[in-house]
Amino acid sequence: MRFFLLLFFVPLIADDSFITRFEYAKMLYENPRGVGCHYCHGLKGEGKIIAKYIEKGKKRYLKAPDIRDVEYKRFYKKLNSKKFKSAMPSYFLTRSEIKTLYYYIKMINSEDKR
Ligand code: HEC
Known part of the structure; x- marks a missing residue:
């Protein structure tokens, strides 16, 4: 049963179709x-x-x-930082969520070719 549920949910999150992944990223x-x-x-x-x-x-x-234009390593470090001395709030995001956010910023900016 557990395996079945996994099969059901994975495509929702990791779908390769552009819209689904992009919309998920925007939401995040x-x-x-x-x-x-x-x-x-x-x-x-x-x-x-x-x-x-x-x-x-x-x-x-x-x-x-x-x-x-922040490079991924720096982006990841910033979002994974638990230091409470920045004007930016701390988040508790998974590695995959951080990757998704990075992807989103890249995607939305390549679309309008600034
Ligand atoms: C309340 C305002 C606020 C929110 C909300 C916020 N940030 Fe920030 N962020 C800042 C400020 C201010 C800085 C610069 C100071 C610092 O680095 O702590 C910053 C810095 C950063 C940096 C580092 C940039 C660099 O050049 O090193 C990244 C990456 C970043 N934010 C990403 C995000 C992402 C992704 C989110 C959402 C999950 C987010 N921030 C939400 C205010 C915010």
Whole structure:
């Protein structure tokens, strides 16, 4: 029975058809069991100003960086980090979910050939 269930679910997640995998990836980017990446990094990972403030009379910005060209190793490290001293929240994602997020950012940006 367990084996049967596995056979049933695996194609849902690992389907090679473009739409299914892409849609799953988009869903994960916008709802990664926590605050969606897009709120801070933008819909395509292009980066965004997430707060404006004034410090010592000067206008300052807190920006979530552009993550479109981050290499995988760095991407993985960042998402797997359990250090709580960043403006970015910690996530508890599996290796495969992190890979999917990376794939999503690559896919969505190659599509419109910036
Ligand atoms: C609350 C805002 C916020 C959210 C939500 C957020 N981030 Fe970030 N992220 C940041 C900030 C700010 C930085 C820069 C500071 C740092 O590296 O800790 C950052 C840094 C990163 C970096 C490192 C970039 C580099 O050049 O090294 C990656 C990769 C990244 N985020 C990916 C993601 C992904 C994927 C998600 C969703 C699972 C996400 N972030 C959600 C704010 C956010």
